[in-house]
Amino acid sequence: MGDGPVLEGEWTRLVPTGEDDLDLLAGWFADPAFVEHWGGAPLPRREVAEKYLGRRRPRVESFLVRADGGPVGYAQYWWSGPDGGGIDLVLLPAARGRGLGPDAARALVAHLRGELGWRRVTVDPEPGNARAVRAWEKAGFRRVPGGDGNLLMEHRPEP
Numbered sequence: 001m002g003d004g005p006v007l008e009g010e011w012t013r014l015v016p017t018g019e020d021d022l023d024l025l026a027g028w029f030a031d032p033a034f035v036e037h038w039g040g041a042p043l044p045r046r047e048v049a050e051k052y053l054g055r056r057r058p059r060v061e062s063f064l065v066r067a068d069g070g071p072v073g074y075a076q077y078w079w080s081g082p083d084g085g086g087i088d089l090v091l092l093p094a095a096r097g098r099g100l101g102p103d104a105a106r107a108l109v110a111h112l113r114g115e116l117g118w119r120r121v122t123v124d125p126e127p128g129n130a131r132a133v134r135a136w137e138k139a140g141f142r143r144v145p146g147g148d149g150n151l152l153m154e155h156r157p158e159p
């Protein structure tokens with residue numbers, strides 16, 4: 001576990017990653033099914049170590065998503081300006097389709113808006129990734145213009 005706050009969802013808990021998560025994450029990101037919508041190609045252990053263990057703080061914050069007492073996915077947020085940025089999320093194939101993704105996204109957004117005061121939170125799913133688009137919608141994101149090949153969706157706060 002790394003430094004920083006643990007974020008609590010209703011069914012998920014997001015724990016900052018640390019150096020001792022390398023074996024777990026390297027195994028996941030080496031699996032083609034896990035990375036299907038995360039660049040599409042398995043990642044070498046060295047790249048996982050550089051990118052997903054918290055070494056890019058403070059610009060990027062990485063989390064292990066936990067549910068049912070075990071790790072079920074990886075999430076991150078990254079700053080694109082002084083008061084906003086984006087989030088990314090990938091769950092183990094067996095953990096998908098149970099509403100855990102939107103739950104984790106809500107926990108992230110609550111932290112970003114509430115504790116960090118972000119005014120803008122975006123996601124950029126591939127146009128063909130209908131499950132992700134639907135999951136982001138369930139978490140309060142709506143399509144906006146832009147996206148550079150991918151769709152651009154922005155979180156809309158509850159009125």
Ligand SMILES: CC(C)(COP(=O)(O)OP(=O)(O)OC[C@H]1O[C@@H](n2cnc3c(N)ncnc32)[C@H](O)[C@@H]1OP(=O)(O)O)[C@@H](O)C(=O)NCCC(=O)NCCS
Nearest residue numbers: 037089090091096097098099100101125130131132134135
């Ligand atoms: C995207 C992801 C985080 C969503 O989390 P999840 O826990 O699986 O999401 P949910 O269980 O809420 O399911 C998503 C919704 O998509 C719907 N859905 C599933 N497949 C679909 C499809 N082919 N077309 C349209 N909707 C689809 C589901 O029915 C569900 O909606 P519903 O609750 O209204 O029925 C997760 O599926 C995942 O890790 N996918 C692989 C990585 C990825 O795509 N990450 C996002 C990159 S932007």
